[in-house]
Amino acid sequence: MPELPEVETVRRQLHDRIAGKTIREVLVFKTGREMPIGKKFIPAVVGRRLKGVERRAKVLIFRFADDDAMLGHLKMTGKFLFVDEDYVPTKHDRMLFVFDGKTRMIWSDIRMFGYLKVVTSDGAREALAHYGPEPLEATLEELAERLKSTSRRLIKAALLDQTVIAGIGNIYADESLFRAGIRPTRTVDKLTSDERLRLVTEVKKVLAESLAQNGTSANDYIDTDGKKGGFQNLLKVYGRGGEACVVCDRPIKRIVAAQRGTHYCVSCQK
DNA sequence: GACAACCTGACC
DNA sequence: GGTCAGGTTGTC
Numbered sequence: 001m002p003e004l005p006e007v008e009t010v011r012r013q014l015h016d017r018i019a020g021k022t023i024r025e026v027l028v029f030k031t032g033r034e035m036p037i038g039k040k041f042i043p044a045v046v047g048r049r050l051k052g053v054e055r056r057a058k059v060l061i062f063r064f065a066d067d068d069a070m071l072g073h074l075k076m077t078g079k080f081l082f083v084d085e086d087y088v089p090t091k092h093d094r095m096l097f098v099f100d101g102k103t104r105m106i107w108s109d110i111r112m113f114g115y116l117k118v119v120t121s122d123g124a125r126e127a128l129a130h131y132g133p134e135p136l137e138a139t140l141e142e143l144a145e146r147l148k149s150t151s152r153r154l155i156k157a158a159l160l161d162q163t164v165i166a167g168i169g170n171i172y173a174d175e176s177l178f179r180a181g182i183r184p185t186r187t188v189d190k191l192t193s194d195e196r197l198r199l200v201t202e203v204k205k206v207l208a209e210s211l212a213q214n215g216t217s218a219n220d221y222i223d224t225d226g227k228k229g230g231f232q233n234l235l236k237v238y239g240r241g242g243e244a245c246v247v248c249d250r251p252i253k254r255i256v257a258a259q260r261g262t263h264y265c266v267s268c269q270k
Numbered sequence: 271g272a273c274a275a276c277c278t279g280a281c282c
Numbered sequence: 283g284g285t286c287a288g289g290t291t292g293t294c
Contacts, residue, residue, distance in 0.1 A: 003288050003294065017285090033276065058289075075289045077278080092278085153271075162271045162290085169288050219287055220279095259272070261286075 005166030006215035057166035075113035077085035156184035
């Protein structure tokens with residue numbers, strides 16, 4: 001599913017529902033390449049109390065009372081879903097977590113790219129150490145400086161690089177560039193300091209606006225109640241190749257840049 | 271940088 | 283049959 005606004009929406013819901021609760025039971029339906037842990041996983045989590053659910057970049061951190069953690073990445077199609085007792089698992093469900101008070105949480109993942117893994121508090125710190133600053137927390141100056149250091153790459157590639165700035169993905173990279181009036185194919189070293197500042201300003205704004213809408217359900221993102229976000233209705237270029245630009249009416253172009261589908265307006269973005 | 275890989279499904 | 287999909291990682 002997810003970029004920062006979607007993962008943060010899920011984090012808040014998870015925290016509200018399971019913080020303070022103990023994992024009583026785990027059923028594993030599908031393991032997969034990223035989860036060879038198999039037998040070790042269940043005893044590593046069952047009986048442990050969750051202090052809360054945190055987020056760093058697109059990673060969910062299920063923090064146990066002793067500061068060890070279960071790290072979760074949804075990749076493209078991962079979902080957490082709270083379900084009733086009579087819920088029947090589907091073919092894409094990977095695990096069921098049963099918490100205190102009959103709270104039942106499904107982890108499903110159609111494409112099986114995601115992972116859950118248990119780490120110590122040090123292990124969590126190490127696993128998350130390489131990420132760039134959180135765009136909703138860092139200052140504009142900090143964020144602009146991060147872009148400057150990435151030199152001659154395409155700006156689109158730099159925005160997608162989690163070690164430069166954490167949490168931006170394909171949707172918000174395209175939307176930020178449109179709002180800033182910058183073509184995705186420009187190289188970072190060719191941007192003026194004014195453009196870098198404008199771009200990170202729009203990164204912050206678009207992420208905050210999407211978060212306020214509980215994220216974007218452009219493909220199959222849903223929250224832990226199975227509900228869609230609302231920001232797909234406010235996208236200006238992502239997924240709109242061939243359609244008219246909302247500003248100038250000329251067709252939005254779709255190209256491949258940084259190996260990802262990339263959408264921009266030839267006329268509004270220089 | 272580009273590219274393949276990890277996987278499944280939807281759509282043309 | 284081919285192409286595409288909110289991600290990441292490891293190869294040339």
